Amino acid sequence: MRFDVITLFPAQFAALTEEGVVARALQRQLAQIHLHTPRDYTTDVHRTVDDRPYGGGPGMVMRYTPLRLAIEAAQAEAAAEGVQSRVAYLSPQGERLDQRQIERISAAPGWVLVAGRYEGVDERLIEDCVDEEWSIGDYVLSGGELAAMVVMDAAIRLLPGVLGHADSARQDSHSSGLLDCPHYTRPETIGDRSVPEVLLSGDHQAIERWRLQQALGRTRQRRPDLLQGRGISEVEQRLLDDYLLEAARSRPRVGSEQSE
Numbered sequence: 196m197r198f199d200v201i202t203l204f205p206a207q208f209a210a211l212t213e214e215g216v217v218a219r220a221l222q223r224q225l226a227q228i229h230l231h232t233p234r235d236y237t238t239d240v241h242r243t244v245d246d247r248p249y250g251g252g253p254g255m256v257m258r259y260t261p262l263r264l265a266i267e268a269a270q271a272e273a274a275a276e277g278v279q280s281r282v283a284y285l286s287p288q289g290e291r292l293d294q295r296q297i298e299r300i301s302a303a304p305g306w307v308l309v310a311g312r313y314e315g316v317d318e319r320l321i322e323d324c325v326d327e328e329w330s331i332g333d334y335v336l337s338g339g340e341l342a343a344m345v346v347m348d349a350a351i352r353l354l355p356g357v358l359g360h361a362d363s364a365r366q367d368s369h370s371s372g373l374l375d376c377p378h379y380t381r382p383e384t385i386g387d388r389s390v391p392e393v394l395l396s397g398d399h400q401a402i403e404r405w406r407l408q409q410a411l412g413r414t415r416q417r418r419p420d421l422l423q424g425r426g427i428s429e430v431e432q433r434l435l436d437d438y439l440l441e442a443a444r445s446r447p448r449v450g451s452e453q454s455e
């Protein structure tokens with residue numbers, strides 16, 4: 196898959212492209228990231244990409260023409276490689292992304308991502324050139340670069356062959372509508388806490404069952420809204436009931452009960 200990013204700050208993307216999972220995916224040509232700066236599409240000596248807002252008020256607004264030309268150039272480059280890209284503007288006003296949306300994004304051949312700065316972009320650019328608006332959460336960043344990196348990281352790690360183990364992404368939180376189970380590594384004992392015995396048993400079915408039970412229990416305790424949206428099978432319900440019973444039994448007793 197191919198991402199073309201329209202950004203005033205291309206150097207920021209080194210955080211994604213120089214080390215880690217995404218960098219390795221790029222080296223192995225499982226994905227491509229191309230950076231384009233609207234400054235290259237200005238005609239004045241100062242290479243101006245922003246201007247004061249009509250109506251007054253604080254901040255600056257990114258100008259229409261350099262952005263439009265950068266988007267069109269990016270789409271043309273992608274098309275020359277046989278990739279038809281839709282355009283997404285990263286925006287706190289966009290649709291809030293979740294794992295289902297990331298799966299959809301990851302399945303597409305290409306995207307042009309527009310990273311805004313200042314007060315945002317001229318509204319007419321969104322009307323004319325943007326197919327989708329994406330938010331990474333209900334808070335405001337200084338620029339769309341971090342948001343674009345979040346989306347690219349989440350989408351690229353889902354591509355076949357990117358993660359070492361094909362099951363890794365499937366087990367992750369949100370991929371099956373549940374949070375992930377707890378994980379442990381050596382040493383077996385830290386202070387008075389040991390790794391749950393079942394994980395040392397070598398019984399793969401029992402381990403799978405325990406992991407599913409933990410995932411169900413955690414989701415119920417931390418994000419009950421996810422379970423409501425997902426639904427639950429009879430087998431899962433029994434596992435969850437047992438988990439909750441056990442959790443209630445091992446919960447520390449409080450107040451007068453404790454001092455008895």
Ligand SMILES: C[S@@+](CC[C@H](N)C(=O)[O-])C[C@H]1O[C@@H](n2cnc3c(N)ncnc32)[C@H](O)[C@@H]1O
Nearest residue numbers: 285286287311314315330331335336338339342
């Ligand atoms: C300071 S923000 C502009 C916010 C804008 N005035 C508003 O309130 O909607 C600058 C840029 O950061 C990006 N941005 C900020 N918060 C974001 C979020 N939650 N998700 C995605 N992009 C975001 C957008 O590209 C935006 O154009």
